[in-house]
Structure formats: C-alpha cells, structure tokens
Amino acid sequence: MANTMYHRCSLLALLCVDSAIAAEMPLNMTRGVTEISQKVYDLHMTIFYICCAIGLVVFGAMFWSILHHRKAKGVQPAQFHESTKVELLWTAIPVVILILMAIPATRTLIAMEDTSKSEVTVLITGSQWKWHYKYLEYPVEYYSLLATPAKQIQNKLRKNENYLLEVDRPLVIPTGKKVRFLMTSDDVIHSWWVPAFAVKKDANPGFINEAWTQVEQPGTYRGQCAELCGKDHGFMPIVVVAKTPEDFNSWIQAEGERLAKLKAAEQELLSMQMTMPDAMALGEKVYQGYCAACHQPTGTGLPGVFPALKGSKIATEAAQKGTHIDIVLHGKTGTAMQAFAKQLSLQEIAAVITYERNAWDNNTGDLVQAADIQAAKNGQKE
Amino acid sequence: MQAPDHLPLLRKLLIITVLMFGFGFALVPLYDVFCDLTGLNGKTSTMAATADRAVTDQQRTITIEFLAKPDPKMPWRFEPEVRQIQVHPGEIKVVHYAAENPTSALMVAQAVPSVSPGQAALYFNKMECFCFQRQTLKAGEKLMMPLQFYVDPALPAQFSTITLSYTMYDVTQHSPAATGAAVYQTGK
C-alpha cells in the first residue's frame, strides 16, 4: 500500500512511476457491482468508442492535411469553399449516430429511476459534514462520521489504506434485495455517491429524492459526498457494507437492541451525577469529534466564520449558561451551528458543555448534568 | 459620413436587458407553475382538493409512506401516527401527525411537504392538511393534526409506493400570530 513517505519524495521519483502503486488507481470508470452500474459502464464505453472513432476520422483527415498539404511542399492551394452535399452529409451522419446512442441511454435511465418494489428503505440525511442513516422498517438510525484521525490529515501520522474513505459506522444493506434510498438534508445540498452502485443523488434540504440499488455480492463499498457543501466537503465519506440477508438480519437485530438499551440507559443516567474529571474527559472526546472542526481544537474558532468559545460570553458568563445549552441543543438559526439534540446523548451534551465552560482558561467551574439538559430540552429555561 | 442615429436601437437593447432582468424573477413563479403541472420538484398543491372522484379502484393497492421531521434547529416533536398505509386509488383516508411544543413559549410552525417520486405529487390530492396553514402551539401544547387525502386513480401504473415527507420549520419570528406573546426564539 502507498507509503506516505513515497509521496513526499522528490520530483524525480514521482516521475519514475512505481508500477505497483500506479496500478492502484483504475484508469477507467468502475464496472461496479450492480446490474445498473454494469449498464452504465457499458454505455460509457460505447460512447467512448464512438468518440474515438469520430476523433480518428476527423483528426486523421486533419493530420493528413498537415503532412501533405503544406506550403513547404510547394502545393498550390485549392479554392473550393462550399459543398451543400458534403455539408448536409456531415450534419446527417452525426444525427444518426446520436439517435443510436440515445436509445440505450434512455433504456438505462428508465431502469435507474424505477424505485418500485423495494424491500428495504433507508432514509439518508446529509448535514455538515456527516451522513445520517435511518432504516424505515427497523428501529435503527445513526450518524456516520469520517474515521480518519486528524493527525493523518495533518501529515503527522502515516496514512491508512482507506485514508479519508473510512467511517465510524458504515451503512449496512442486505445483498440480493432491492434497497431504496430516500435522501434529504438538514442544511445545505449534499450528494450521496457510491461509484460501485452508480448511485449519485443530491440531498436537498426540505425535499426528498429517491434512488435504489441491488447488490449481489457481500463487500465493502466506498464513496464520497459529491456536492460542495462547505469547509469539510472533502471529509464526509460514505461506506456501505453489503451483508447476506442472514447476516444483515442478525446485525440489524443486534443494532436495534443496542440502541434500545442506550435509550433506557439514558433515562437512568438522568439521576446520575457525573464528576468533574469524568465530565471533562467525556466532554473533550465529544468536543474533538463534533465541535473542533469549526470551533477549532483550542476553542479559538475561525475569525469571521466560526466564533471562538475560548473567553466568549456565552461560554463564560453564568447568566448565559441557559443560552449555551439551548444553542448546543437546537443550533443557531441563520448560522452553520447545528442542533445536537438528536445527534448526541444527554450525557454527552452535558459533558461537552461542561468541557466548553472549563477548558482553555474558561474556568467557570460549572458542572452540567444530563438532567439539566433534559430539563432544557423540555423548555424549562433557567 | 453621416453619423447614424444610435438611439432607437440602444433603447430597444436596453428594454431587452430590463425585460430579461425581470424574466430572471419571473422564473420564480414560472417554476412554481411548471412544478404544479409536472411535479418537477415533488411539491404537493397548497390548495385543498375536492373529492370529485368517487370511483375507487379496488384492483390496485398503493403504499403510502409517511415521513416527518422537525427542522433540526427546532425543538418540536413531530411525527406521523403510522409509518405507512395501503390505499386503493380514489379511496379517501385520514391519517394524523402528532406535534408537541416542549418549550415554555408559544411557537408557530409551517410544515413543508415533499413527495417522491416527484410526478406522483400530481396525483396525491389533499382535502385537508395541517400544512395548508401555519400551526401555532402554546408552551407544552400537544396536537394531533389531520391529513385527509386520496390518490387519483389516474396515477400511472409504474408508481406503487408514494413517499410523503414533511419538514416542520419554525416561523415564529415571521408570524403575526406570535407578536406580543412570550415567543420562543431558537438560539438567540
């Protein structure tokens, strides 16, 4: 696998392309793993060959001219400058070629857009900069975030094989079944793309879109967001794991139970009190995962774009604690600040607010508990 | 050489420019009309339909899926009572959506519908819908909101499932109903 050191080497070495590494990147569109992606690939190749053939004829004629009809060879230029017959011919021939190309393209397109008779439906919601998957037939939903550590991105650690194409929790789908994707967005437009399925569809805020796939072979398939969605557009990958129906069923059952347990545990946690060190430790973890992309790891924000938390009024003044909780829960309208009420557990929100109010010399000494968050969620303002 | 008078042509070109600037804005209502006619963006009509089609097609069954979510920046609970139902085209059905305002202030919200596949929106007729007007909920208030609809039997055969999705947006600040009241403000 590619070694980061390799990429840091000199120009010279870069020019002597190492065949093992060059072979990693396919030079053509993927055939993919679905019937549709195969059809798309065939379509792509057909058009490509047609273009090559036309190019060969046109450029052939041109280079023939360049070689043989040069003044240096002492030729006398001809003076013809029109021929209705020829001009009609080279208008008509492309039309015929285009019609021949349009037929398979139309057929494939209609097949791609037929979302009927699906067996599993997943609601995909994009937000800056992560994906949320919700299975409509099962009580399972979760966020899927980039798993590549920041240190690899900053070139402080060696990059993994699936650098930038790995997530904490992939989407899992069963093989051999038609899976329908409903897409929408919580903020800006995103686009969900998995090349191996030939599925690329925009996730528009306030609207839903549909796409589908049917994968026959179990495996892991990777893709990326394909519509510029802000700062970290390049850092919201998609990973889909296709499992056999049996494996899928046991996975989704286990997942459903796990989520149910978490929910139950959350209710219990309401009565529990976190200690300051526990809250700070958990809070830091959550902060680095969810908040640091914008507010920066040291809480300084990015001037003019993302406000600083370090020393800010909201994170330091006692009177602003309610507002602080409210913003983390529900976001801030008209800004990039998201609502975390549904993304994080009560305990995590409590911890991250505690962290923000005590880290980077904010030192308010405030310790927020899950019960406080629950109360704020229900609108009991302080 | 007699200098030609450029003014008439200049005037015409300026008029075209102004008209095209207006046309840019005219595209907004034109788009809405176009969407109403073709279902381009999957929006359902904002007008109540009348049930002039009493004929029910018992042969066909259509699955209607209901999705609902409050805008993530909004603290309401908002969900459909049922996830999906089966209907025959022409049959009138009522489903309910539950909404709750857990905050300690009055809030006004607007539900925005989206139907997929988009073209099916043309055949999804709502006789009564909470999305036709803004919904006002007082602090802590809960409400069951009805949606009465039927699917036009003319729905093309390729559609067997229609997904209806609502996103509930907070419009408190733009709402005259809320002026003077203790109004909840998201993330002030």
Place this chain on the structure above:
Amino acid sequence: MSTISTDTDQHADPHTADHGHHHPPAGFKRWFYTTNHKDIGTLYLLFALTMFFIGGLMAMVIRAELFQPGLQLVEPAFFNQMTTVHGLIMVFGAVMPAFTGLANWLIPMMIGAPDMALPRMNNWSFWILPFAFAILLMSLFMEGGGPGFGWTFYAPLSTKYSGDSTALFVFSVHIMGISSIMGAINVIVTIFNLRAPGMTWMKMPLFVWTWLITAFLLIAVMPVLAGTVTMVLTDKYFGTSFFDAAGGGDPVLFQHIFWFFGHPEVYIMILPAFGIVSSIVPTFSRKPLFGYASMVYATSSIALLSFLVWAHHMFTTGMPVFAELFFMYCTMLIAVPTGVKVFNWVATMWRGALTFEVPMMFAIAFIVLFTIGGFSGLMLAITPADFQYHDTYFVVAHFHYVLVTGAIFSIIAAAYYWLPKWTGHMYDETLGQWHFWCSLISVNLLFFPMHFVGLAGMPRRIPDYALQFADFNALISIGGFAFGLSQLLFLWVIVKCINGGKPATNQVWEGAEGLEWQLTSPPPYHSFTTPPDVK
C-alpha cells in the same frame, strides 16, 4: 474627421505618442478618459492578461495543495475560496474581458467603421471592471475570508451558510454584469449601424458574426445572473425565501435560474473563439473558409439550443425521467452544429497550402483539444453516465479542455495573429513557438490525467483526497506549474513585441484577407474615417 494619422508606436509609449488630428491627453488621463476603441481594446486585453495571471496564481495554490494527499499549505476553507475566486476571475475577469477587448480592437476595423458606436459607454464599461475585481479580491482579506461556495454559488450554501463577503461578491458580480451588458450593447449597435456600405450580413467576417450572436446571448442572460445574485442577497439579508424550503422556496430553483444563465454563458466564452479560429485557419491555409454560411447557421443554432439545455448540469438533483430525457436529447443535439464547425475547419485546411506560424499552431491545437472537450461533453450529456461523471474531476477535465485549450488558446492565437497589426512589429517567432510547445505539452499533462482521476472517482472541489489518487495528482500539479510558467513566455513575447521588432507590413500574413489588413500596421487612431470599398 478627415486625416488618417500614421502614428507608429502609440501603445508602447503613450507620452510621446502623436495622434494626428485628435490629441488625446497624455499619461494616465489619456487611458482614463479615452473613448477610442483601440485604447479601450488595449485596456481590456491588458486587464484580462493581469486577471489571467492572478487567477492562475490561485490555480497554483490549488495545485500546490493537491500535490500530495493530506493538508499541508492551506486550510479547507481557504482552499474553497481559491477554487471559487479562481473560477470567477477566469470566467469574468480573463476570458470575457479578453473577448471584449478583441471585439473593441477588431470589429470597427473588420466592418470598416471609424470607431465603436457608443464610445463614452465603452469607456464606462471598461473602467468599472477594475473596481468589480478589486472588490472581489479585497473580500479575500475580510475577516472570515472571501466567497467559498464555488463560482456556481449554490443556495443555501451561499445564502444561509455563507459569510458576509457574500454581499461584496454580489456587488462585484453586479458590476461585472453591467460592464458585460454595456460591452454587448456597444457591439450590437456598432455592427448594426456602422458597417461600411456593401458590408452585407453575409459578407461579415465570422469573428463579427460570432461576436454579434455572443452579444445577444450576453444581453439575454447577464440580466438573469444579476437577478440570481440579487435573490441570493435578499435571501441572505432581507428575509426573502426564494431558495429556502422553510419559507416555501426551493434550493433547486436556484440551480435552474443559475444554469439558465450558466449554460449560455459557456457559449459566450466559446463562440468568439470559433470566430477567431475561423479567421486564422483560412489565412494560414491560403484558402477561403469552407462553409461560411453553414458556420453562421451553426453558430446561431448553438446559441438557440443553449437556452434549452441548462438542466444537464443538474441531472442528480432529482428530476422526473421525462425532464432528464428532454435535456439529454437537447444536449446531444448541440453536438451536431458543433461538429459542423469542426468539419468545416478541417475542410478548410484540406488541400490548402499550410504554413505553421504560432497563431496557426494555437488554432490547430484549439481544434484538436476543443474537440476532445466536446467529446467528453457528449459523454456527459448521456444522463445515466453523467451520474458517475457529475461533480468529479472528469467534469473538471471537460470544462478546462473547453475553456483553457478552447477559449484561452483561441485568445492566445488571436493575440499572436493580430499583434503585428496592433503594434506594427512582428513578434519573435522562435519565442512564440517555444511558448506554444511548452503550453501544449504542459496543458495536456495538466488536464488529460484529470479524466482518469475523475473516472476513478475523485470528486471535485476537495482539498484532500484518498491515496489512490496521489500519483496522478502529483503529475497534474507538475503539469499545472509548467503551464503557469509557460505563460511567462507569453508575457515576454508581448512585451518584446510592443517594444520593437521587425516592422510588419499592412497585410502581415500572406493569406490574410479582410478590411483590417488594408489598414496600416499599426492602424490609424480612427480606423476608417472614410468608409472603405467592400468587394
């Protein structure tokens, strides 16, 4: 308006320039107050060249960051600002003003007119441009940086989720739009009213024809762009919700309106290029242009079709099948008139007596490389395949073939072709050939591999990428740096040519035909004060 001045060196040294009958003020005032089509043409061209280098510098930042995987030079937010402003500058600051500059210089000379029809408006349309771009560039230094939502500024990223530089962006686009519209109106009025007697429509040089059609496209769609940015502004600051679902709007509507402007805009940037190539190829083939009439019809039909294809930029937004099919068919149709043009150029070369001076080299490269861009465009038109190509480097490769090796190569060809006429000196042929070959090799090293990384799945507008794309990106960056450096040669050739060189004859090129070649080199300050005879 009587005497024709025989000024020899007006652009090299304005202080000593003598302008015969009309003495323009010297120095800065001369350029600031000028209403002369040649002066304004020169200003436009120099401005475009400056913007080309500034936009190019941003491309160098982009390519330097993408040289290796990982983030090393710039933050993702700044990277987005670079791609955004690079696009805006190249489209509105380099390509369009360069074409307007060529129009200013050439159209009056080609149709036998003394000057442009509306000289004072001409002055205005140029002099507001530097302000537009100063505003845009200054926004990069604002707190929070400049616009980072792509040159296509899709809502709601550009409305609810953008910084306050958006207001400056909107303002600067408004000024650019006003400038383009004024330029276009001037071209139309000039062509309609100032043609020399006997210069009938079907005798006009193709450059004039293509520019006339371009000018109509400009006044049809630049106001729509102005409307779009206005809606973005009111959505962001004044509480409207054209593009916000919460208020009953639709973000996809933005894309419809934007691309209603955006697609004709693409042809605005390529039709004058067709005119340039149609001037150069016959000259160096020593043979009349093949199929003049069909060229005119093809250009017009491309312009008309351009209003019916906008949604091919939006196949993934979730349109119904019938709409996708409609836009796919219309887009494929555009290949027909475009094909006619390419076939006509090849037929013009066929059995000519070719020579290969620098303008011809660039024109030939244009035909080949633009056609490659056309092929990838045809591939992109096929909706199912577009789902795989859309928003990947395949698209980046496509539009850079069309705009760099298309539009910009044609502008460079035009500069070499008419420089001797403008300055009265021949350019340095050896240096020019060096410039051509360096550009040709580096531009292909830069853009050709982008097809492969795109097909392999690399999305566009990302500051960092998966490891499999590393080798090709390094290669692309090397091509990019080389292409950037090659353009310094161009600068050198221009400076050298302005300062001196072998005197140019009136006809300059053996096979050149047209009214501009009947004038002296350099031409008099006012082109044709008495209308010429048009045969």
